[in-house]
Amino acid sequence: MRTIPPSGVLFDLDGTLLDTAPDLAAALNRLRCAHGESELPLEAIRPTISQGSPGMLNLGFGRTLDDPLYPALNQRFLDLYREFIAVETVLFPGMGEVLAYLEANCIRWGVVTNKPGWLTEPLMKALNLWSRAACVVSGDTLSKRKPDPEPLWYACEQMGVAPGQSLYVGDAERDMQAGKQAGMIALVAGFGYLGTEDRPEEWGADGFLEQPADLFGWLGAVEVGIATRALDLNK
Template sequence: MPMTIPDAAERDSTPLSPADFDAILFDLDGTLIDTAPDLLFALNRVMAEENKPPLSLAELLPFVSGGSPAMLQRGFRVGPDEPGFAALKERFLAIYRANVARSSRLFPGMETVLGHIEAGPLRWGIVTNKSAWLTEPLTAALGLDRRAACIVSGDTTEHLKPHPASLLLACQRIGVEPARCLYVGDAAKDVEAGQRAGMKTAAALFGYLTPEDKPEEWGADWLLSSPGALADWLATKTPR
């Protein structure tokens, strides 16, 4: 399960102000959308086909941020360079693509966050390492493609996070300066990418962290305990 940082409540009282930003960018899986149930569904389908016992959601969560290689390695104990991995990955992703929005939803409180942003002067977008052929049907099914100012997928540029290219492209598409953006993500690579792009960063403690993660050491400007804390920040400080 996602770990809890003892001083998270104190860090929610961030000195950052919405007035300092023109846009807020979000990672997708584990930050904006809780996609783990559908990833678990797809993985367990493949495991059943291979006569392996299913995993629980708690068993899968620490591996979601690592993408399909990490999840398949957890389920099948097989690495990307081992025989059979490519076939397992193809089957897993095909099942996931067909069920990409079966149970995936915005994290509780995120609709309020987006509502506050859309009611004020800020804009918002998505920057994810997820490939476009998976990102696009998911965001379309949840109606986010019509609301986001930009959506940058993992294969939109030549580089994945922690390289800053996708974040910088998002700024270009929205028409804002990186220094006027806040990037919210649940992995060290998200914070690093934001920092390298020249943005302020928030570590989403409610996301898919592993027991080994130490987000207090990532250097984020804000340790964000919940979407509700972000909504409160926007509601009380965003100029109208």
């Protein structure tokens, strides 16, 4: 079976490329305080972040998407987050070295996230990543978003790479669903925001990354059609 290095690498944003948990948790706690509620510890909020606003607001207020008060609560939460969007947010440890390697070896990289563009763009710019990424696809860039594969296909098209020669890294089941349907090698970011109820071994992923540096094992040569590192079923 012939082997090739990947032509492109795509990342989910929250919980994969960036550790946004501190700033998202701070926004949720500011909103809770405004409603007379006490702050929640970061450790309690962190596992819900990959679920987006629905998960965080359900944790913080017990409000679900079908609650009539949800839309206003969600908008206020996002406004508070946008106001202080990059105070403590950083690349995950080791991710800076991964991006430097990709750029040095002419492997194009980009972001595919369900985060809306009005939050994605200022965050990426604040971290000086916007101009470095070959493409950034937000949750509202297209009419469809993950777990649909279309945003990944669109990102590959923008980068000028074939999906079958690319990797997608994410910390949620929908990321693996999108990646596999797109024909890409899909890797779980085990360092991201996985909750105790998550079962990544059941997501159909090609591999599990304990840390960003584990990506280096996938960047030298990826076997076409067969992952070179199996997902540890005991994870």
